[in-house]
Amino acid sequence: MDNTNNNKIELFDELGESRGFYDKRNKINDFTGKEWIFSTKSVIPKSYPPSFQLQKLRNQHGGQKPPELCAQLISTFTKEGQLVLDPLAGVGGTLIGCTLIKRRGIGIEINPKWVNIYKKVCKLENIKEEEIIVGDSQIYLKTYTNEVDFILTDVPYWLMDKVEKSKGTYKKFGEKAKGIYSEKSKLKSFNENAPKTKDEWRKLLHNVFIECYRVLKPKKYCAVFIGNMYYKKKYHLLTSDLTQILENIGFVLKGEIIWYDVAKKLHLYGINYSWIPSIVHQFILIFRKPKAENAKK
Ligand SMILES: C[S@@+](CC[C@H](N)C(=O)[O-])C[C@H]1O[C@@H](n2cnc3c(N)ncnc32)[C@H](O)[C@@H]1O
Structure with missing residues (x-):
């Protein structure tokens, strides 16, 4: 019937x-x-407003994600009241996203500066503060006994040497260039103990996501923001590195979403002498923990 x-x-x-x-x-x-x-939809071609004290406070971080985008992702993979974990919480994009759509959030962030900013934002915006812990997820999560319904996180990178940047008045695609000068710029690090090499970075991600896998309920999802990057004369497909790490742990890759922030300024390197991509998009990789009988322990 x-x-x-x-x-x-x-x-x-x-x-x-x-x-x-x-x-x-x-x-x-x-x-x-x-x-x-x-x-x-596999592409989100959208900018978000400078909300929740972005200009005054959250901007200091440099890797913060729009809470409205996080809320959109959280609403796709959870029901009202469910528990969402962000083991690399920064200034709380995921946590504010949880509050916006009535999910419970728990965040872990190693740098107290970012935790304080998150707390200040909640006070100033008069929104509920989700649970946030100052600590190293590699250690803290080992003792975490709750099960979570969804993981939404955003990976840090390793410390990179200075790279030559062509900085000029190029702003957005199609705008007329008025001139170019170059400056040395350093990729931002979010905490003093950030991995120094790509291998250390892989190890950090392995250690964090192995605990994430343990605390995530079977058949539930884990979404990770990550960007590929051009560094030392070659393109690094970090999405592939991350997928390998998570698949070794037991996660199954279910898809990718490209977030194209249409208002993002171009990142200009090598203009006039070498071709280097100006990356204006990020990936959100969607993984799932298999059902209990198929899951790695
Ligand atoms: C890309 S940022 C996350 C930004 C966040 N999505 C937001 O909206 O603010 C990654 C964060 O992970 C933190 N982090 C790095 N290693 C960590 C660890 N072992 N445990 C906890 N947090 C860590 C960094 O300090 C950084 O703030």
Whole structure:
């Protein structure tokens, strides 16, 4: 017997408009079919407003993610009230995202400066503060006994030497160039103990994600922000390195979302003498922990 209709209920928004049909078998999120379609798009070509004290406070970090984008991802992989972990929390993009859509968040951040900024932002914005711990996730998570419904995080990188940057008045694609000068710029590090080499970076990610895997419920998702990069005359497919690390742990790669921040300024290197990509997008890799019987212990 076709029981499709028995499984579906129509949902309405606060104004009484139909949100479409919610399938009672939906174990992933609170979306109706109509809403679900948008969450599977592989490109998000969007900028976000400078909200939640971005200019005054969160900007100091340099790697902060828009809480509204985090909320969008969290709403795709959780239901209201569920628990979301960010083991590399920074100034709290994930945690503010949780608060915005009524999920519970727990964050771990090694640098107390970023934790203090997150707390200050919550006070100034008068929003609920999610749980945040100052500590090293590699150590703290070993003692964490709760199970989480979703992991949303954003990886740090290793400390890089200075690179030659062509800085001029190029701003956005299509704008006329008025001149070029070069400066030495250093890729920003978020804490003093950041990995010094790519191998140390791999080790850090392995140690953090092995604990993430343990605390994530089976069949649940883990989404990771990461950018590929051009460094020392070659392109580093960090998305591939990260996938290898997570697959070795037991995660299954389910897809990638490209976040193209259309308002992002170009990163200019080598203009007029060598071709170096101006990277204006990031990846959000989506992994899943297999069901219990197939999962690595
Ligand atoms: C890319 S940033 C995350 C930014 C964050 N998504 C936000 O919106 O603010 C990565 C963060 O991981 C932190 N970190 C690095 N190693 C860590 C560790 N072992 N344990 C906890 N946090 C760590 C860094 O200090 C940095 O703030």
